[in-house]
Amino acid sequence: MDRRQRRTRSLIFKAFTALLERKSYTSVTVQEIIDEADIGRSTFYAHFETKDELLKAMCRDIFDHVFSEEIMSEEHHDFSDKDSFQDHITHILCHLQEKQQSIKGIFSGECGEIFMRYLKEYLYQVFDRQLTDVEDIPRTYRLNHAVSSFAETVRWWLKEHSEYSPEQISRFYFESVDI
Amino acid sequence: MDRRQRRTRSLIFKAFTALLERKSYTSVTVQEIIDEADIGRSTFYAHFETKDELLKAMCRDIFDHVFSEEIMSEEHHDFSDKDSFQDHITHILCHLQEKQQSIKGIFSGECGEIFMRYLKEYLYQVFDRQLTDVEDIPRTYRLNHAVSSFAETVRWWLKEHSEYSPEQISRFYFESVDI
DNA sequence: ATAGATATAGAACAATGTGTTCGGTAACAA
């Protein structure tokens, strides 16, 4: 990737993140992003077709880091006991905490929906292999329950209760849910 | 309320609901709602300032029915045991099922966020009184967990697994969460 | 039944934001 492209892309991301901290997603216009990033109008559209595509690209960037190869690779998926899985989850929480500044703005308002959807897509893969079966409760229900409540835990944590450590959050979660 | 106002309001709600079943919230324009409802442009704006206000009004209408006085009133809140609380939840699920047609479209895409926020606001009141305390886990965490996972349960149910009965959903939930 | 109030229709309008195009300039890579 061209150095100029990386620079522009980064400028757009930073501008967008900054704007989301003081305005709602819908109210942010492309023009404002352009002004904040201090780039040309046509340059923005050379990178992203719409504001929505920009948001999606940002989510992908974040999750590609959080759920990096190291974490998702097969070799790390022989969780024989519950504890090692919990460590795995704690590890993911640490990565999320690193990205907190970028994430915080995205959570609020309307674009939280898109962010959460992406987050859940990754989480489905992580939880699907670990989930046990329980009689008389559909597996799809339990999977949705585990993934959703974890995603909401993350939101609750990073949005307004970041005083807790990843280890504490992990403990809260595993004491509240049967995996 | 004037008969004409009720009629117009109903036409707008129906048009909006119909549009949300085949298009995403963002892509629906005020003009389309006007055309679908077959009303004048100024009439729409006499009722709602923006599309967002319309969505909020629809959510309020739905929840005012689902969490009606009968359900929320103090006299029905002496749940001495877990079972009667579960019955209460089942009752709410029945009301939600009645409104399924209106709700289904709202769930999808971007406006699900707003709908879920409203739903959770009501649920906080319902769950707050019933929630027990657990050592070493913050009450706010447990409340958020109970409310969020119930709200997500509702979404999962009405959106793609409506083959289950309110009683079944209630059972799935209470076997997955400690209240 | 009539009169006064109110809701609606529909056209016209300014204002704003969107997405594209194009020619010129600057930065890159080989």
Added chain:
DNA sequence: TTGTTACCGAACACATTGTTCTATATCTAT
């Protein structure tokens, strides 16, 4: 150095929004 590619920025057509206005239809209360 040379060809390629990204950026700039102005201009443009277009869609959508939200307001204003007058005429008409419909309600409510007496």
